[in-house]
Amino acid sequence: MEIPRHWRLKQQRYSLVGETCPHCEAKIFPPRDVCPTCGGEAKTQYTFSGKGEVFSYTTIYEAPSGYDETAPYTVALVKLEEGPIITAQLTDLGDQPVEIGMPVEMVTRKLRSENEDRGILIYGYKFRPVLSRAA
Amino acid sequence: MPENTLLKPVKPVGIVGYGAYVPRYRIPAKEIARIWTGGKDSVPIKEKAVPGLDEDVATMSIEAARNALLRAPVNPQEIRAVWVGSESHPYAVKPTSTIVAEAIGAAPNVQAGDWEFACKAGTEAMVAAIGLVGSGMAHYAMAIGMDTAQGRPGDALEYTAGAGGAAYLLGPAEESLAVINATFSYVTDTPDFWRRPEQKYPQHGLRFTGEPAYFKHITEAGKTLMEASGTTAKDYRYAVFHQPNTKFPQRVAGILGFTKEQIAPGLLVPVIGNTYAGAAVIGLTAILDIAEPGDRILMVSFGSGAGSDAFDILVTEAIKERQGRAPKTQDYIARRTEIDYGTYVRFRDKLAK
Numbered sequence: 001m002e003i004p005r006h007w008r009l010k011q012q013r014y015s016l017v018g019e020t021c022p023h024c025e026a027k028i029f030p031p032r033d034v035c036p037t038c039g040g041e042a043k044t045q046y047t048f049s050g051k052g053e054v055f056s057y058t059t060i061y062e063a064p065s066g067y068d069e070t071a072p073y074t075v076a077l078v079k080l081e082e083g084p085i086i087t088a089q090l091t092d093l094g095d096q097p098v099e100i101g102m103p104v105e106m107v108t109r110k111l112r113s114e115n116e117d118r119g120i121l122i123y124g125y126k127f128r129p130v131l132s133r134a135a
Numbered sequence: 136m137p138e139n140t141l142l143k144p145v146k147p148v149g150i151v152g153y154g155a156y157v158p159r160y161r162i163p164a165k166e167i168a169r170i171w172t173g174g175k176d177s178v179p180i181k182e183k184a185v186p187g188l189d190e191d192v193a194t195m196s197i198e199a200a201r202n203a204l205l206r207a208p209v210n211p212q213e214i215r216a217v218w219v220g221s222e223s224h225p226y227a228v229k230p231t232s233t234i235v236a237e238a239i240g241a242a243p244n245v246q247a248g249d250w251e252f253a254c255k256a257g258t259e260a261m262v263a264a265i266g267l268v269g270s271g272m273a274h275y276a277m278a279i280g281m282d283t284a285q286g287r288p289g290d291a292l293e294y295t296a297g298a299g300g301a302a303y304l305l306g307p308a309e310e311s312l313a314v315i316n317a318t319f320s321y322v323t324d325t326p327d328f329w330r331r332p333e334q335k336y337p338q339h340g341l342r343f344t345g346e347p348a349y350f351k352h353i354t355e356a357g358k359t360l361m362e363a364s365g366t367t368a369k370d371y372r373y374a375v376f377h378q379p380n381t382k383f384p385q386r387v388a389g390i391l392g393f394t395k396e397q398i399a400p401g402l403l404v405p406v407i408g409n410t411y412a413g414a415a416v417i418g419l420t421a422i423l424d425i426a427e428p429g430d431r432i433l434m435v436s437f438g439s440g441a442g443s444d445a446f447d448i449l450v451t452e453a454i455k456e457r458q459g460r461a462p463k464t465q466d467y468i469a470r471r472t473e474i475d476y477g478t479y480v481r482f483r484d485k486l487a488k
Contacts, residue, residue, distance in 0.1 A: 010237060011237070014197075014234075014237055014238040015238055015239075015240065047240075069188065070188045070189060089189075091187060091189055092158075092159045092187060094159055094160070094472030095472055096472075107194070107198060108194055108197045108198075108238050109189040109190065109194050110189045110190065110191055110193075110194060110225075111189070121191075121193075121225055121226070123193065123194065123234060123238075126189065131462050131466060131467070131470060132466065132469070132470065133462055133463070133466045134463065134465065134466060134469070
């Protein structure tokens, strides 16, 4: 029964809510209450912009259980604008090739469904190529 | 006509922010015709939008609502209602709206509920939100119309059942980019289209969906709103109607006295399909994207079952500065990856496994 864990993590997963360190101003994700940069206590909430770039990536063909519905999919290390590097799926790639350094933006998507069609739906962050906008 | 024919709030209400969403994938109608009629059918639209494997009404509503908030200088904690109208809610029991409210930072001091009235669930939520704000109960309320519409393989609806929609943040008129002068609703018990519990695909009454359903309700709602407001089609720069296919909104526009030019910017069905609860409201976002201060807009939705909500909208000076703060409807339409019928079958979970 993983429902309590998913419920506890919903804010960081839905909206990239992490922390900012009051001592050295480092931005922290995932939130851990202790600053990985200076070691001070860091409990101030901070919502990340969701902008970043692909630091590295790989494509998964043999997906772990629960993720096989969407395989093959691409997982990336995304370097957020504010500093931290996080692991996330890329989405909405269409026929667009992935490149290191590619600008991406956070979207909230369905990560998987528990217990096939009977369990809860788990939502969380993924990243997609930045939407082009007409001038 | 009785004095209280029109729905008007005590305090004037308007649209403070709006946002659209359309998924990336498109299946051309001729690709669907290739499978079922050897390509011989004449097709009702060019192509329709198809959601990706990780998209549903919750995720699409979140993005549209975030776009609405980008256009509105509002703290999400001040929003007192998040209402999502759809006929494709991801759960049968458990609100889509709580997921959206949480993701946009509006929880926990908020009304949240899912609305259902076939294709007019979104405008039904908008009218309720106008009431909530206009009565003074809430300063802001978010109303969303969004769908990932279902079409049985081989059915006529499969050509058009698309995906997309829009979110509207309603608030005080003085903060608005467009003021809602009044609304009018026309509802009867008309069984033109329905889906019974646990059925995956809807049924429809074939030709019955036209005259007694779509045309009757939209013309009654639109005509009465204009008569009671003392306006005619000439007073409006733009109009947008529910759009299940290309012909119906063109014909109903003509009946109500509107020209092709007045409906062109909001007529999105040829390129994204019928987005059901999202259809009229995403047509309106495309219009607001290009509207000028002083433009007057008529919007009339239609939901099977059946009913129409008509809106008389006046654009304010605030529009120009807010249009560019979030992606425009046409930006989403331009982002386009074509898929074939096989990929569509996988994306829409049409295979028995």
